[in-house]
Structures are given as structure tokens and as C-alpha cells.
Amino acid sequence: MPATSTTTPAAAPRVPDGGAASRQHTLRERNLRLVAAAVFEASAPPSRADVAAATGLTRATVSTLVDRLVAGGLVAELPPVAAQRAGRPAVPLVPAARSVVGLGLEVNVDYLGARALDLVGDVVAERVVTGSLHDSDPREVLGRLRALAAETIAEVESGGMRVAGARLALPGLVDARGARLEVAPNLGWSSVAPVPELDLRSGGGGALDVEVANEAKLAALAELAGDVPSSFLYVSGDVGVGAGIVVDRQLFLGERGWNGEIGHVVVDPAGPRCSCGATGCLEQYAGKEVLLRGAGLPATAPVHAVVDLLRAGDDAALDTVRRAGRALGAALATFVNLVDVSTIVLGGTYAELFGWVGHVVGGVVEERALAAPFAPVDVRPAAAGPHAALTGGAREVLRSVVADPAQWV
Amino acid sequence: MPATSTTTPAAAPRVPDGGAASRQHTLRERNLRLVAAAVFEASAPPSRADVAAATGLTRATVSTLVDRLVAGGLVAELPPVAAQRAGRPAVPLVPAARSVVGLGLEVNVDYLGARALDLVGDVVAERVVTGSLHDSDPREVLGRLRALAAETIAEVESGGMRVAGARLALPGLVDARGARLEVAPNLGWSSVAPVPELDLRSGGGGALDVEVANEAKLAALAELAGDVPSSFLYVSGDVGVGAGIVVDRQLFLGERGWNGEIGHVVVDPAGPRCSCGATGCLEQYAGKEVLLRGAGLPATAPVHAVVDLLRAGDDAALDTVRRAGRALGAALATFVNLVDVSTIVLGGTYAELFGWVGHVVGGVVEERALAAPFAPVDVRPAAAGPHAALTGGAREVLRSVVADPAQWV
DNA sequence: GAGTTTTGTTGTACGGCTGAACTATTGCGC
DNA sequence: GCGCAATAGTTCAGCCGTACAACAAAACTC
Numbered sequence: 011m012p013a014t015s016t017t018t019p020a021a022a023p024r025v026p027d028g029g030a031a032s033r034q035h036t037l038r039e040r041n042l043r044l045v046a047a048a049v050f051e052a053s054a055p056p057s058r059a060d061v062a063a064a065t066g067l068t069r070a071t072v073s074t075l076v077d078r079l080v081a082g083g084l085v086a087e088l089p090p091v092a093a094q095r096a097g098r099p100a101v102p103l104v105p106a107a108r109s110v111v112g113l114g115l116e117v118n119v120d121y122l123g124a125r126a127l128d129l130v131g132d133v134v135a136e137r138v139v140t141g142s143l144h145d146s147d148p149r150e151v152l153g154r155l156r157a158l159a160a161e162t163i164a165e166v167e168s169g170g171m172r173v174a175g176a177r178l179a180l181p182g183l184v185d186a187r188g189a190r191l192e193v194a195p196n197l198g199w200s201s202v203a204p205v206p207e208l209d210l211r212s213g214g215g216g217a218l219d220v221e222v223a224n225e226a227k228l229a230a231l232a233e234l235a236g237d238v239p240s241s242f243l244y245v246s247g248d249v250g251v252g253a254g255i256v257v258d259r260q261l262f263l264g265e266r267g268w269n270g271e272i273g274h275v276v277v278d279p280a281g282p283r284c285s286c287g288a289t290g291c292l293e294q295y296a297g298k299e300v301l302l303r304g305a306g307l308p309a310t311a312p313v314h315a316v317v318d319l320l321r322a323g324d325d326a327a328l329d330t331v332r333r334a335g336r337a338l339g340a341a342l343a344t345f346v347n348l349v350d351v352s353t354i355v356l357g358g359t360y361a362e363l364f365g366w367v368g369h370v371v372g373g374v375v376e377e378r379a380l381a382a383p384f385a386p387v388d389v390r391p392a393a394a395g396p397h398a399a400l401t402g403g404a405r406e407v408l409r410s411v412v413a414d415p416a417q418w419v
Numbered sequence: 420m421p422a423t424s425t426t427t428p429a430a431a432p433r434v435p436d437g438g439a440a441s442r443q444h445t446l447r448e449r450n451l452r453l454v455a456a457a458v459f460e461a462s463a464p465p466s467r468a469d470v471a472a473a474t475g476l477t478r479a480t481v482s483t484l485v486d487r488l489v490a491g492g493l494v495a496e497l498p499p500v501a502a503q504r505a506g507r508p509a510v511p512l513v514p515a516a517r518s519v520v521g522l523g524l525e526v527n528v529d530y531l532g533a534r535a536l537d538l539v540g541d542v543v544a545e546r547v548v549t550g551s552l553h554d555s556d557p558r559e560v561l562g563r564l565r566a567l568a569a570e571t572i573a574e575v576e577s578g579g580m581r582v583a584g585a586r587l588a589l590p591g592l593v594d595a596r597g598a599r600l601e602v603a604p605n606l607g608w609s610s611v612a613p614v615p616e617l618d619l620r621s622g623g624g625g626a627l628d629v630e631v632a633n634e635a636k637l638a639a640l641a642e643l644a645g646d647v648p649s650s651f652l653y654v655s656g657d658v659g660v661g662a663g664i665v666v667d668r669q670l671f672l673g674e675r676g677w678n679g680e681i682g683h684v685v686v687d688p689a690g691p692r693c694s695c696g697a698t699g700c701l702e703q704y705a706g707k708e709v710l711l712r713g714a715g716l717p718a719t720a721p722v723h724a725v726v727d728l729l730r731a732g733d734d735a736a737l738d739t740v741r742r743a744g745r746a747l748g749a750a751l752a753t754f755v756n757l758v759d760v761s762t763i764v765l766g767g768t769y770a771e772l773f774g775w776v777g778h779v780v781g782g783v784v785e786e787r788a789l790a791a792p793f794a795p796v797d798v799r800p801a802a803a804g805p806h807a808a809l810t811g812g813a814r815e816v817l818r819s820v821v822a823d824p825a826q827w828v
Numbered sequence: 829g830a831g832t833t834t835t836g837t838t839g840t841a842c843g844g845c846t847g848a849a850c851t852a853t854t855g856c857g858c
Numbered sequence: 859g860c861g862c863a864a865t866a867g868t869t870c871a872g873c874c875g876t877a878c879a880a881c882a883a884a885a886c887t888c
Contacts (some may be wrong), residue, residue, distance in 0.1 A: 029456065031475035034843045040441040041845085047438065059866055066440035070844055073867060090866090098853040183790060187850090192793050204576060241674040255758075257674060264759025265650040269788045271756040276749060276787070278688055281859025287788050307713060340685060340884060347680040348662075348757055350673025378685070378697050381677045383603050403690040442845060443874045450876085468835055480876055498833090505886040506834025530853060 016034035016270070018404035038075075039416040041067060044073045048416045049085050049103045057100030078105060078140070081419030082131065082413070083172075111166050112407030113176035113218075114400035115208075119249055120224060122155050124162040125400035127410055128171065130370045131235060135165045138397060140282055142310075145198035152167060153208040166211040174411045174418070175219035176405030178204055179228040181250060188221030195285065196249045223403070226270060226357075227261055230254025230311055231393035231409075232394035233355055241353035242353035243337075245272065247360040249298050253351060273297065275341040295337030298359050302331030310376055312363045317408065318365050328366070335367035339374025346379040346387055357392035364391035421628040433530035450827040454484045455824045458494050459538070460514050464507030472650070484513060487725030491828030492518035492581075493820070495540065495772025514538035519827065520575050521816030522585035522627075523615075523809035524568055527634060527656055528552055528605045533571040534809035535663075537580065538645060538817055543666060544574045547806060552718075554607035561616040561635035568619055579743075581819045582626035583827070588637040589614055590659060597630030602693065605658045632812070634764075635679060636670055638813035642764055643774050643805035652760040654681065654751070654799070656768035658707050664758060681708070684750040704746030707768050713739030722771045729775050744776035748783025755788040755796055775798035 022408055030036075048061045048068055056064065062072040079085040087374040090099040110232030111126045111134055123138035137158045143151055155178075182194025193200040210218040231254070244254045251273035255262040263269060273293040274286050281290025294300060299309040305316050305327035319327035342354055353389070360367055372389040378381050411418055439445075457470045461819035465473065468765035471481040488494040495518075496795045497511040504617055520535045520543055532547035546808040552560055564587075572582055591603025619627040639653030640663070651662045664671040673680060682702040683695050690699025702708060708718040713727050714736035763784070769776055781798040785791050803810055820827055 029453055031453065031876095032446045034446070034450075037441045037443070037446060037844060037875095040445075044438055044440060057866070066844055067834085070847080070869080074844090092854065093865090095865080096853095096855040096863065098851095098867075099868065100866060183793070192790075262671070265761055266790070266794060267758055269757055269759035271789050274756050274787075274789055275753050279686075279749070279837095280689065288790060340688070344684050344753060345757055347683050347753055348678060350675055350678035352674055378683075380680050380683055380695060381601075381675070384592070385675060440845090443876095466835070476879060478836065479838085480879085483875090498882085502834090503886090503887060504834080505832065507836075507882095507884040509835060543861060 013320060019228075029229060039414070041065075041071065042078065042415050042419070043413060045072060045078060046084060046412050049076075049079070050105055050412050052310050053103035055088060055104045057102060061103070070167050074301055078419045079415060080106075081367050082419060087345065093340035107132065108134060108169060108171055109136075109410055110172055110174050110408070111171050111374040112404040112411070113162065113166075113222055113358055114179070114228070114403030114405075114407075115155060115161065115176055115220075115292070116179040116397065116399050116403070117143060117151055117155060117197065118179070118181055118399075121156065121397070121401055122151065122154070124159045124395060125397065125404055126166050126171075126173070126303070126384055127401065128382065130262055131405075134169065134171065135162045136400075137307065138400075139161055148202045148204070149195075149207065151197075152202075152204055156208050156210070159208065163210065163212065163218075173212055173218060175212060175221075175407045178208070178220060179220045179225040179399035179403050179404050180204070180222060181225045181248070181252070183268050184222050184273075186263060186265070186266075188223055191200060191222060199291060223406075224270070225265070225399045226252030227254035227263070228402035228406060229357055229392075229394070229398035230256050230355070231406050233260065233357075233392060233402075234259055235401070235405065236393040238393070239353050241351060242348070242355050243342070244355045244357055245342070245360060246398075247296065247298065247338075247358040251293055251296060251338075253345070255351070257339070272345060274342055275344055276338050277337045292341045293339055296334035296341075296360075301330055301334055301359065301363075304333070305381065313359050314343075317362060320363070331366045332370055335370030338367065339371040340378065342371060342389075343375045343378030346375060346381070350381065351387075355386045355392050356391055357394070357398060361392040396404040439625030448823070450474075451478065451484050451487065451824050452822060454481060455493065455821050456486060457486070458485075459514055459821050464497060464511035464513045466511060468509060470512070486691045486826060487828045488707060489515075491602035491824065491825055493827060498561075499820050509805060510684055513542055515542065517543060517578060517580055519817070519820055520544075520580050521584050521813035521820070522571065522575075522582055522619075523570065523588070523812030523814075524564060524629075524818075525588040525634065525637075525806065525808045525812070526552060526560055526590070527608065528591055528810075530562045530806070531560065531567065532565070532806055534806065534813055535571055535575050535582070536813035536817065537578075537812065538820075540573065540814075543578065543580065544571045545610055545809075547809075548826055552606055557606075557608050557611045557613070560609045560822055561605075561611075561812070563615055565617050565619070568617065569675035572619065572621065572627075575727060582621055582627060584630075585619060586815050587617070587631045588612070589631060590633040590634045590657070590661070592680075593631050593633050594676050595672060595674070597632055597676075600631060606794070618790070628816075632815075633661060633663070633676070633679070636663035636672070637811035637815065638766055638801075638803070638807035639665050640670065640815050641799060641807040642766075642811075644810065645802035645812065647764060648762050649803070651759060651762035652751075652758070652766050653764045653766055654747075654769060655766045655807075656705065656707065656747075656770075660705060660747075662754070664760070680710055681750055684753055686746045686749050693790060701746055701750045705750075709766065710739055710743055710772075713742075722744055723770050726771060729772070740772060740775045744779030745783055747776065748780040749787065751780060751798075752784045752787030753791070755784060759790070760796075761794055762797045762799070764799055764801050766803070766807060770801040 016347045033324045037377040044065050048064045065390045090101050092099040092208040107130045121140040126135040129162050183192040191202040219380045226246035229246050240259045241257045253270035254273045274291045278290040282294045284291035375387050455473050457473045467481050472480040495515040497506040499510050516539045520537045523534045530549040535544040553809040592601040599612040614629045635655035638655050649668045650666045655661045662679035662681045683700045687699040691703045693700035784796050
């Protein structure tokens with residue numbers, strides 16, 4: 011038991027659920043979650059008996075709950091396969107493919123897109139359009155996103171699938187309710203309420219549940235698809251530098267959802283002036299544009315061009331990247347001291363440059379993090395592919411489905 | 420609804436509870452918590468009917484649950500008082516006084532002590548012994564604390580009260596399980612397991628539940644007794660500078676319980692060398708000893724001596740405190756950007772110096788926190804009295820009792 | 829003092845889980 | 859090939875805790 015238990019035990023499935031009165035049907039909802047979690051988080055497809063053993067429920071109860079999940083299209087049965095041991099062969103249970111999907115949406119500085127994932131984690135539909143959206147008009151851009159999303163929804167529904175909801179990733183400060191974008195400097199947007207603007211509807215005409223979130227935070231969730239530990243810090247390096255804190259496989263958002271603004275940690279008060287008004291912010295050392303310019307490239311060049319220079323041994327590029335790595339390491343050490351994470355995942359620009367910045371960042375963190383002597387900090391590149399926030403957003407929708415299956419059966 | 424719900428709704432009582440199978444008696448346990456929370460968190464003593472309205476349970480159910488809490492000595496009934504309106508007069512329900520107590524223990528640099536609080540929040544027993552414990556022997560000191568605690572427990576039990584458990588506050592890094600102190604530089608302790616050393620027992624001879632926690636974190640919890648908001652950052656300024664992050668009235672501990680080490684945020688890499696190895700750490704600007712020396716006082720002088728100098732308009736003292744305030748403000752702005760809190764409570768040294776540092780800290784934070792334009796950050800002095808960690812530790816024990824009353828009825 | 833209003837209690841109904849018995853389907857030994 | 863053991867999944871009576879409704883208690887009102 012932790013001194014003050016704020017998180018559920020690491021291994022157990024999470025059952026959030028607030029302080030509402032518990033009636034008989036509350037039992038059913040909670041156990042339904044438990045059974046769904048057992049099926050979705052198992053390393054191999056479990057049988058009903060396996061689920062019973064894992065959850066502590068009786069096989070009788072598990073049977074009725076699994077039947078409900080199967081009827082609701084969240085779980086599927088594989089054909090019974092005879093094990094090499096005696097006894098009736100078990101029916102393996104797996105997440106149902108192509109039944110319920112989550113929709114990830116994103117508007118970022120140089121693209122906008124939509125991606126639909128099913129419960130298995132497969133991409134069942136996707137639309138991405140590239141192009142600069144620097145200083146763009148929110149209404150116009152959201153209109154285009156709406157068209158993309160509508161196409162994606164239509165494609166998914168024509169395949170007989172249901173869309174459970176959507177998450178919109180934006181590169182800026184989003185309020186904790188997931189309704190309002192306060193400001194996105196690199197888009198030039200401020201005070202936007204994107205949800206009514208998008209007005210997404212399912213084929214039946216019902217309004218779709220859409221929530222907005224910060225791009226780095228949703229990208230962090232995409233990492234959970236891999237073999238990342240249950241708690242980590244994800245750093246999304248792009249024009250700005252943002253971060254998502256994941257504790258026990260869930261985002262820690264802080265009081266109002268505005269945490270993780272690592273780009274404006276002051277690395278050196280004597281450093282260059284930042285757009286935020288302060289001096290020596292991390293972004294002035296490790297932001298994408300600074301990296302590109304430091305390597306002698308135009309601010310609009312792709313990051314891969316820097317990699318080419320680094321491979322060629324270009325001194326300016328090497329110096330710039332090393333400087334960025336040290337600054338990033340210092341900011342991350344501060345982060346580790348304040349928030350306490352043992353794993354740091356470098357995404358975005360830094361994932362591409364990992365071969366050059368990884369050890370620099372790791373070294374500085376190891377040196378400056380107070381707890382490093384007792385528990386070393388692991389710094390690693392992101393595993394999720396491009397447009398990670400699309401995947402993370404879709405996954406987040408699906409997580410909410412699995413966390414409350416009662417709504418879907 | 421937050422984009423990703425990691426915390427329960429602000430107002431609702433928190434029901435933690437992991438992913439275990441739910442049976443019939445789980446309902447009872449959960450509703451018992453709910454009812455207990457309704458009684459303990461109400462602004463005025465509620466009747467059974469009030470509790471029913473607040474929780475959504477029926478009066479019938481609430482009656483049986485309240486009867487159980489009364490029988491268990493957690494809740495007491497006041498004599499029915501006739502309201503000015505029609506109807507049978509209600510029986511007001513209040514936390515039971517002098518029935519169950521929590522024990523707060525602390526070893527700090529210049530004192531050690533024990534404090535017992537009952538469910539009402541009254542101090543029912545206390546022992547504090549001052550004296551320097553710099554570079555002390557853990558076994559010897561814990562032996563003295565054990566004697567203090569045993570006296571306190573005996574006093575409480577002779578009054579017919581039960582001790583529900585204890586929390587030991589230490590000024591250092593404590594592991595997340597609340598069992599081990601990794602290092603406490605200012606005590607000169609490292610790798611100590613204080614719980615078996617203390618070996619606290621109740622009068623019946625049963626071992627007492629004891630958990631260890633960081634001093635600043637327990638002190639933060641003491642603030643919850645006042646009218647502080649449900650989420651805030653508490654800064655404990657002493658020889659070291661520590662912090663406790665409270666989100667929705669609960670400590671946020673990070674992955675391993677080592678967060679909040681704000682004393683080693685780098686304020687200026689060109690600054691003085693710190694004992695941790697880095698340069699320009701906050702502690703070198705705003706630590707108690709630096710403040711005292713900067714004001715021309717010996718490092719062992721009481722903080723009040725600085726206040727006297729400030730009142731007298733002493734330039735060295737004013738400069739030192741202003742410099743400390745700016746450094747603290749910069750570190751806290753970083754904290755706000757990374758963790759997102761809207762209220763900062765300054766405790767320890769800074770509470771005493773608040774009249775001089777408060778506005779300096781507030782100004783710098785306002786200037787450097789990204790979200791400040793949308794939601795100003797409130798900087799205020801701590802309200803809890805001296806030895807706040809003792810109160811916080813005792814409160815934490817009581818919180819665990821109220822959070823799981825089934826064990827106590 | 830009868831009607832009204834609100835509190836708290838009592839008894840019945842119902843939903844959901846358990847546990848034990850039962851059926852289904854395999855492997856193994858002879 | 860057949861009985862036996864083993865494992866998976868299903869059926870059904872029993873129990874527990876809550877809801878609902880009726881009731882008792884104790885005030886106020888006119």
C-alpha cells in the first residue's frame with residue numbers, strides 16, 4: 011500500500027467510477043467492466059474459465075457477462091481449439107474486430123486528418139491531408155476536417171461498424187472539460203469551441219460524442235499500444251514542445267488539463283527571448299524551427315534533412331542537436347524531480363533524431379535527477395508511427411468503451 | 420466530462436477501490452463509504468434524510484448504514500432539534516468525537532513529535548521534543564520517537580479511544596510503498612526502514628498500521644482542514660524545499676512517490692553550486708540557511724529573526740528575501756507549467772515571510788505561467804499551524820478510516 | 829385537536845452473485 | 859472401443875442488499 015493511495019494497483023484493471031449510489035445494477039456494470047478488461051488486457055485470448063480465475067468471479071457469472079459482451083459486439087468467440095490436455099476445449103475470447111470503432115481527429119501545423127481504429131487496434135479507415143495551417147482560419151479548417159471526418163464515418167458505417175465517439179487533437183491549451191481550445195500559438199487560433207463547429211453525426215443522425223485534447227497528450231496514449239511501462243512521460247517535439255504524463259496507463263491532466271507545457275521551462279534565464287515573453291525557454295533550444303535553422307536549413311525543411319546532415323557529420327547540425335539535447339535533458343530532469351517518472355519517451359522530432367539526442371538527454375537527466383541513484387531513468391524513442399495523436403485519440407475513445415461497456419450492450 | 424477522466428468529479432466523494440470482483444457485500448461497503456463521506460464532508464450536520472438526498476440512496480438504506488456507523492463509533496447522533504418548519508425533527512449526524520484517532524509522527528531536523536487527532540479534528544494528545552537531529556543516528560532517534568509514540572498511544576487508549584494507525588513524516592525521499600526512507604540529507608540518514616524499528620503496538624498488543632511519507636506531502640494534507648480549494652500545490656520551505664501536489668483532495672505522488680522535489684529545480688545554471696551536484700538549484704536561493712546567512716544571521720537562528728530584520732528595514736535581509744522570492748517564483752512557474760495548479764500554498768519558512776515574499780512570488784508566477792492569462796494563480800500562506808506534517812499524517816490515517824469504514828464497524 | 833409535513837422504520841419484491849449439481853467435450857489407459 | 863478423469867460451460871435454488879411502499883413518530887398550523 012502506498013503511503014497515500016492515489017492510483018489503483020499497477021496490474022489490476024482500472025475501475026474509475028465516482029461516488030454514486032450503488033444498486034444491484036451497479037454490480038453488473040462493474041463486473042462487466044472487469045470482465046471486459048480481463049479479455050482486452052490479456053496477453054493471450056482467455057476462455058470464460060480463465061476470465062473467472064483472473065477476476066475472482068464464478069464461471070456462472072462470467073458466462074452471463076461474456077454472453078452480454080458478445081451480444082453487444084465488443085467481444086468475439088474464436089472456434090474452440092483443443093488444447094493438448096484433457097477436458098472440453100475452451101472457447102477463446104478476443105476483442106471483436108470491425109464492430110465498434112473510435113475516431114481520432116487532428117489539426118496540426120502541417121496536416122489535418124482522421125483515423126478510425128477498431129477494438130483490435132486495426133486502422134479501418136483513414137484520411138490525412140498535408141499542408142501548412144500556420145495562421146489559418148479555424149472555421150474554414152474545421153469545415154475541412156468535418157468533411158474528412160464525415161467521409162471516414164460514412165466509410166466505417168458502410169462496413170457495418172458503429173462509431174463510439176471521437177477525440178480531436180490540437181496543438182495548444184485545451185480546457186479540462188475537453189470543450190474549448192484556449193490558444194494554439196502555432197495555428198494562430200484562440201478561444202475556439204470546435205465541437206459545435208464540427209457537429210459530427212452518425213449515420214442514424216445522432217450527435218457523436220466529441221472531445222478535444224492536447225495533441226501531445228493524445229500522442230502519449232498511442233504509446234500504450236506497444237510494450238511501454240504503465241507510467242511514463244511522453245515528449246512531443248515539433249514546432250512547440252509538449253508533453254503528456256501517463257500514470258498507471260491513464261493521463262494525468264493536472265487541475266485544468268494544462269500540464270506538460272515543458273516547452274517553456276526556463277533552461278537559462280540569460281538565454282534568447284521566447285515568444286511567451288520569458289527568456290531561455292526550452293523551445294528556443296530544442297524547438298523544431300530552431301533545430302532546422304541551427305543546422306543551416308530553412309524553417310520549413312523536413313526533419314529528415316537534419317538527419318542527412320548529421321549522417322554526413324555536419325558540424326553545425328551536430329552542435330545544434332547536442333545543444334538541444336542538453337537543454338532537453340535539463341528540462342526533463344526538472345520534470346523528473348517535480349513529477350517523478352522512470353521512463354521518458356521521446357516522440358515527434360526527437361524520435362527521428364534519437365540516435366543523436368538520446369544519449370545526451372539520458373546523460374543529463376541521470377546527472378540531475380535526484381532519484382536517479384535509486385532508480386535510473388529510461389529514455390527511449392517513441393514506438394507509435396506517424397500522426398500518433400490520431401491513433402491515441404481513437405484508442406482513448408475505445409478505452410472509454412471498454413471502461414464502461416454497459417452503455418454498448 | 421474531461422477529455423480523459425483521471426479524476427472523479429470535483430464535488431463527489433472519492434471512492435477509490437480497485438478492480439476486484441463485486442459481490443453483494445461490495446455494494447454495502449461502497450454505500451457505507453458514501454454515507455460516511457456525506458456525513459464527514461457536509462458543511463452542517465445532516466439528518467438521515469439529508470444523507471439520502473445527497474447520496475441518492477433511499478432513506479431506508481441510509482438508515483441501516485448510518486446505524487452501522489453509529490454502532491461502530493464513527494458517527495454520533497446529536498439530540499433532535501426542532502426546526503422552525505413542520506414535520507418530525509431530524510436527528511443531526513456528526514463525526515464521533517474521541518472514538519477513533521489517527522496518529523501523526525514526525526522526525527525533522529530540529530524536533531520530533533507525535534500528535535493524535537480524532538474524527539472531529541481535535542488534538543487529543545500530543546508530544547513534541549525540540550533539539551537538533553542533524554547527522555543523527557536513526558536507531559537512537561527512532562527509539563526516542565517510539566517512546567513518545569507509546570506514551571501518546573497509552574494516553575489515548577486510557578481515554579477509551581482506538582488508534583486507527585500512524586503516519587511517519589520524514590524530510591527525505593520515501594518509496595511509494597511507504598516503507599523505506601531512501602535518503603534524508605539534512606538528517607544524514609539513508610536506507611532506513613523505520614516501521615519495524617518503531618514496532619508500534621496498540622494496548623491489545625496488535626501491531627499498528629504505520630506508513631512513512633515525505634514531510635512536505637503530509638504537511639500539504641494538513642491544509643485540507645481549512646478552506647483551501649480541492650487542488651493546490653503546497654511548498655514546504657525549511658532547510659530543504661519540498662512540495663506536495665494535491666489534486667481533488669488527494670496527494671498526487673507520481674510513479675514512485677518521489678515527486679515535488681522543487682528544491683533542485685535549476686533557477687540559473689550559472690548560479691552557485693548545490694550539494695546535489697548541480698548548479699543554481701532553488702535551494703541555493705531560497706533555502707532556510709541561505710536566507711539566514713544572506714540576512715547576516717547564523718544558520719541556526721530562528722526564521723523570526725529575519726522577520727525582525729525585515730520589519731526594521733534591513734537592506735541585506737530585504738535583498739536576500741526578494742532574491743529568494745524571485746527564484747521561488749521562477750521555480751513555481753515551471754511547476755505550474757508542468758503540473759498545472761491554480762493555487763499555491765506557501766508553508767514553513769515562506770509562511771512566516773509571506774508578507775515579504777508573497778507578492779514577489781505571485782508576480783513572477785503570473786508573468787511566467789503560460790495559462791495565467793486564462794486562469795490566474797492564487798499564491799497564499801499556509802493556514803495550518805506549527806508541525807503541520809503531524810496534523811497531516813493524523814488526518815491521512817483518519818481519511819483512510821472514512822474511506823473504508825467497513826473495517827471499523 | 830385534526831390535518832399536514834417531514835423523519836425514520838418495517839416488510840415485501842426484485843435483481844445479481846454464489847455454489848453445487850449438471851451437461852458437454854476432450855485425452856488417456858487398457 | 860470403452861470407461862474414466864479432467865476441464866469448460868450451463869442451470870437453478872439460495873442469499874444478500876437495495877428499492878418501494880406503507881406505516882409510525884413527532885413536530886407545526888389553523
